[in-house]
Amino acid sequence: MAQTSAAAPAQGKPKKQKQSPYSGMSKALIRRETISAYCFLIPSLIFFVTFVVVPMFICVFYSFTEYGLGGVKGFAGLENYVKLFQDPIFHKGFLNTVLIVVVAVPTVTAFSLWVSSAIYKMHAIPRSFFRCVFYLPVVTGSVAITVVWKWILDPYNGILNQVAGTSGFDWLGNQKTAIWFIILILFTTSIGQPIVLYVAALGNVDQSLIEAAQVDGATKLQVFWKIKWPQIMPTTLYVLVITTINSFQCFALIQLLTKGGPMNSTMTIMYQVYDTAYRLNDLGYANAIGVILAIIIAIFSAIQFKVVKTD
Amino acid sequence: MKAKTTDLSGSSTGYKVFAAVILILLALFFLFPLYWIVTGSFKDVIEINAKYPVWFPMSPTVDNYARLFENPAFKWLFNIVFISAMAMILTCLTAALAGYALAKKRFIGRAVLFTIIICAMALPKQVIVIPLLQEMTFLHINNTLWAVILPTVGWPFGVFLMKQFAETIPNEILEAARVDGAGELKTFFSVVFPMIKPGIGALAIFTFVNTWNDYFLQLVMLTSDDNWTLPLAIANLQGEMSSDFGLIMAGAALAAIPIVAVFIAFQKYFTQGIAMGAVKG
Numbered sequence: 001m002a003q004t005s006a007a008a009p010a011q012g013k014p015k016k017q018k019q020s021p022y023s024g025m026s027k028a029l030i031r032r033e034t035i036s037a038y039c040f041l042i043p044s045l046i047f048f049v050t051f052v053v054v055p056m057f058i059c060v061f062y063s064f065t066e067y068g069l070g071g072v073k074g075f076a077g078l079e080n081y082v083k084l085f086q087d088p089i090f091h092k093g094f095l096n097t098v099l100i101v102v103v104a105v106p107t108v109t110a111f112s113l114w115v116s117s118a119i120y121k122m123h124a125i126p127r128s129f130f131r132c133v134f135y136l137p138v139v140t141g142s143v144a145i146t147v148v149w150k151w152i153l154d155p156y157n158g159i160l161n162q163v164a165g166t167s168g169f170d171w172l173g174n175q176k177t178a179i180w181f182i183i184l185i186l187f188t189t190s191i192g193q194p195i196v197l198y199v200a201a202l203g204n205v206d207q208s209l210i211e212a213a214q215v216d217g218a219t220k221l222q223v224f225w226k227i228k229w230p231q232i233m234p235t236t237l238y239v240l241v242i243t244t245i246n247s248f249q250c251f252a253l254i255q256l257l258t259k260g261g262p263m264n265s266t267m268t269i270m271y272q273v274y275d276t277a278y279r280l281n282d283l284g285y286a287n288a289i290g291v292i293l294a295i296i297i298a299i300f301s302a303i304q305f306k307v308v309k310t311d
Numbered sequence: 312m313k314a315k316t317t318d319l320s321g322s323s324t325g326y327k328v329f330a331a332v333i334l335i336l337l338a339l340f341f342l343f344p345l346y347w348i349v350t351g352s353f354k355d356v357i358e359i360n361a362k363y364p365v366w367f368p369m370s371p372t373v374d375n376y377a378r379l380f381e382n383p384a385f386k387w388l389f390n391i392v393f394i395s396a397m398a399m400i401l402t403c404l405t406a407a408l409a410g411y412a413l414a415k416k417r418f419i420g421r422a423v424l425f426t427i428i429i430c431a432m433a434l435p436k437q438v439i440v441i442p443l444l445q446e447m448t449f450l451h452i453n454n455t456l457w458a459v460i461l462p463t464v465g466w467p468f469g470v471f472l473m474k475q476f477a478e479t480i481p482n483e484i485l486e487a488a489r490v491d492g493a494g495e496l497k498t499f500f501s502v503v504f505p506m507i508k509p510g511i512g513a514l515a516i517f518t519f520v521n522t523w524n525d526y527f528l529q530l531v532m533l534t535s536d537d538n539w540t541l542p543l544a545i546a547n548l549q550g551e552m553s554s555d556f557g558l559i560m561a562g563a564a565l566a567a568i569p570i571v572a573v574f575i576a577f578q579k580y581f582t583q584g585i586a587m588g589a590v591k592g
Contacts, residue, residue, distance in 0.1 A: 025417060030417070030418070030419065033418050034416075034418035034419045034420075036412075036416065036495045037412040037416035037421070038412075039495070040408045040409060040411060040412035040416070040499070041409045041412050041424075043404070043408060043409070044405035044408065044409035044470055047401075047405060047461065047464045048428075048431070048465050048470075050465060051443065051446070051461055051462040051464070051465030051466075052434075052439065052462075052465045052467065053427075053431070054442070055439035055440075055443045055446060056438075056439055056442075058439075058442035058445075059438060059441065059442050062442065115334070115337070118330045118333075118334055128578065129338075130334060130338060131582065132574075132575065133338045133341050133342055134337075134341055135574070136342065136345055136571065137341060137344060138524075139570055139571050140344065140345055140348075140570070140571060141523065141526075141542055141566060141567055142524055142526050142542075143526050143542040143543075143545055143563070143566065144348060144542070144545070144563035144566050144567040145344055147545060147546070147549050147560075147562075147563050148344045148345075148347050148351070148563060149344065150549065151347070151351065151559070151560070152344075152347065156362065157359065157360055157361070157362075157554075157556065159347070159364055162362070162363055162364045163364060167362070188340075188341060193585060196582045196585045197585065197586055199586075200582070200586035201586075241433070245433060245435065248435060249435050249436075249437060251437065251526070251527050252526045255546075256546055256550075270435070270437060273437060273438065274527075277440075277441055278531075283441055286441060287441060287442075290435075290437070290438035290439070290441075291438070293438055294434055294435060294438050297434075297435060298433065301433055
């Protein structure tokens with residue numbers, strides 16, 4: 001991920017960048033540029049280093065300690081990590097997290113692409129309307145959306161059971177259905193951003209290529225796969241990565257609807273970090289789970305880059 | 312179905328009708344939660360607890376809001392506005408400066424710094440929250456609104472977005488300013504700033520909305536009820552009185568309506584900004 005992105009600005013001026021970013025600059029000029037650049041960067045770096053980088057290192061450090069309510073009790077070595085691999089709750093959380101990601105990410109991506117294809121050629125007003133509507137659950141906020149779904153799914157007072165005639169059925173209290181409702185709600189709060197991105201990307205596809213293909217008798221599907229798809233690939237990649245990260249981080253839904261239950265059937269790695277830290281007060285272990293979560297996200301992102309790039 | 316009448320855009324009429332119907336049904340589905348929050352907040356106890364569907368409040372009441380304001384709801388609303396606004400201002404200020412430097416300065420450590428920023432963006436915020444909380448205690452700002460504001464400003468997405476915008480500034484203009492003898496700060500404020508203004512607008516809305524909705528950070532950082540934010544308060548109220556849906560919907564409406572209004576008013580900048588951030592993501 002980092003490599004691709006760092007390489008991106010180079011595309012703008014390939015001649016200069018191929019030799020060295022500093023070509024044609026004297027040492028004095030480089031020094032002057034460096035000093036002035038860091039003056040501009042300092043305010044931002046203070047926040048970034050203090051509240052992101054330093055906590056990141058502390059987090060890794062704590063993951064190797066035994067750390068409970070009274071503070072750090074001692075060095076634990078790899079104990080927290082070993083415990084993790086034997087912890088049935090972590091296993092369940094891992095499987096659920098993978099399930100959420102594997103179901104939500106392709107669905108969100110395919111669905112948002114379809115909606116965007118359907119609306120991007122519309123007149124500006126209906127296009128803005130639809131884009132706005134699909135973004136609404138994101139803006140409304142995870143808490144407001146979650147509490148209203150809790151009411152919708154309520155066994156007796158919920159509109160779902162009243163309409164479906166299944167009065168008394170507890171969708172969120174059922175081990176089989178709970179996770180699917182979590183995924184459904186996550187889906188409704190996830191497609192807004194991809195649609196905005198795809199509408200912009202499809203609007204930028206080179207129109208002359210499409211027209212040329214149509215003149216040559218290409219079908220709609222051919223135009224899509226041969227012309228549009230390759231051109232919106234960078235957007236697809238970005239959508240995959242942000243949706244993956246979002247799905248991994250889905251928290252409010254689980255904390256407010258099921259707390260990981262029933263019987264850990266909606267437990268996720270993310271929720272286990274919180275639960276272990278704030279209910280069980282096992283901070284060393286919580287940090288270890290956090291580190292593993294970060295590594296899993298990195299691996300997922302890397303796989304997506306590989307798969308999409310080689311396509 | 313009719314034989315395919317393909318127009319220049321390549322879609323048959325049948326498909327267009329099908330797509331329109333599906334889109335409208337989906338739009339209704341996506342609008343429903345917000346509709347249900349707003350109408351629910353005006354329903355009385357009988358309608359809230361009805362065993363049959365009540366699609367619209369037949370005897371609308373503000374009783375739910377009255378009960379909501381028996382709590383310090385204005386304080387909660389103020390807290391979330393304050394947090395979002397401060398995070399927005401600080402993020403825009405620091406990110407504009409840093410984004411410009413990353414885009415336009417050839418300095419030592421640039422590639423490394425940019426790589427670190429990209430990697431940090433993929434990191435789940437929640438992972439670092441335990442050390443973050445301790446830092447806040449160390450800085451004596453734990454359980455204050457600043458404990459939510461400062462980590463939000465540290466998040467590197469803003470820098471990334473502003474870099475994307477600053478890259479569109481032509482180098483010649485910066486050269487010209489330098490030749491004219493403008494200092495670094497003067498160049499930034501009189502040349503760079505006006506050119507990245509749309510980007511700053513996008514970042515402002517984006518930060519405001521995201522901070523407003525960053526439930527996790529608020530949950531962990533704000534522990535006493537006079538520091539609660541409105542979303543956090545609703546979540547906590549729901550935990551305490553889970554069946555009083557009228558009260559909870561009133562809270563949800565109060566938390567959602569301002570932010571939805573902000574979003575609709577500035578929709579143009581917002582969508583532009585999100586799209587811009589992805590161009591080279």
